[in-house]
């Protein structure tokens with residue numbers, strides 16, 4: 001009984017989770033921007049000779065000569081299997097989706113008409 005994931009789900013996870021944000025913000029892999037490129041510490045060989053490609057949403061290590069998609073990088077970094085990585089990423093996507101409430105300015109400081117009770121005509 002292993003969970004199955006649709007091709008759509010997998011494609012969505014690979015393409016719609018920005019790889020650099022996953023690496024830096026979610027997984028907390030050491031990273032830096034050098035010479036205009038986002039570099040991260042390769043979880044495979046621990047080298048910063050890396051880059052990400054926003055077009056393909058892949059991370060690449062030039063030393064390992066390997067490309068990592070979001071699922072790969074989660075598997076490597078967290079040392080979990082494919083199914084666990086997909087579930088992990090699905091959780092992230094759900095989390096990111098829910099609190100997307102539009103930020104409405106709460107400072108609607110319309111002055112309350114506070115001039116005593118209306119019709120206050122005491123004898």
Ligand SMILES: [Zn+2]
Nearest residue numbers: 042045061064
């Ligand atoms: Zn590497």
